Amino acid sequence: MKKNQKIIISVVVVVALIAVLLGVYTFFKPKATTGSKEYTVNVVDAEGTTVTYDGTTDAQYLSELMDELVEEGDFSYVGEAGEYGLYITTINDITADYATDGAYWSIYVNGEYGQYGADSQPVTDGDEYSFVYEVYAAQ
Numbered sequence: 001m002k003k004n005q006k007i008i009i010s011v012v013v014v015v016a017l018i019a020v021l022l023g024v025y026t027f028f029k030p031k032a033t034t035g036s037k038e039y040t041v042n043v044v045d046a047e048g049t050t051v052t053y054d055g056t057t058d059a060q061y062l063s064e065l066m067d068e069l070v071e072e073g074d075f076s077y078v079g080e081a082g083e084y085g086l087y088i089t090t091i092n093d094i095t096a097d098y099a100t101d102g103a104y105w106s107i108y109v110n111g112e113y114g115q116y117g118a119d120s121q122p123v124t125d126g127d128e129y130s131f132v133y134e135v136y137a138a139q
Contacts, residue, residue, distance in 0.1 A: 037125035039065060043075075044132040045094050046103070062107070062121040062129055085117030091131050102136035 041053040053075060059065040063086055069075035078090035088105045089095055096103035107114035107121065108130040114121060121129070 037123055037127075039123060039126075040128040041065070041069065041075075042128065042130040043091050044130060045092075046133045046135075051092065057123060059123050061119055062123055063119040065123050065129075066118060079118070086119040088118060088131070091133075094133060096133055098136070104134060104136065106132045106134050108132060 036056045036058055038056050039054070043051045043053075053069055057065050057068055059068060063079075066075070066077055070077065076090075076092055077088055078095075079086045079088040081087075088107075089097070091105055096105050098104045107116075107118060109115075109121065110128050111130075116122075123129075
């Protein structure tokens, strides 16, 4: 009987812990803002050439802003859904092929390496987003 009580108590503790962690995540997860926001998007290619897009948007997430830029006509991208969200393979007809040469498109937010994929990166008024073509160099 005591063994069953220990199992039940353990299950209750685990469920309570999961509920607390879920609550903490919900409270602290990145929050998108709504309404018109000013933005700057930079695309930096392998040679360091930068193309800049400035404007306003109601997009909540960076991928939505990217879709708006595509509709405007001077921006293009290709991506695929992956385990960690949208994986961008091509921007403005420049493909980064990690399997071939270690190249990838990285996302920077206000000059800092991004912590989220394009489909989960909130768009905030005044932020600057940069897509930078980078090549992984093993140490």
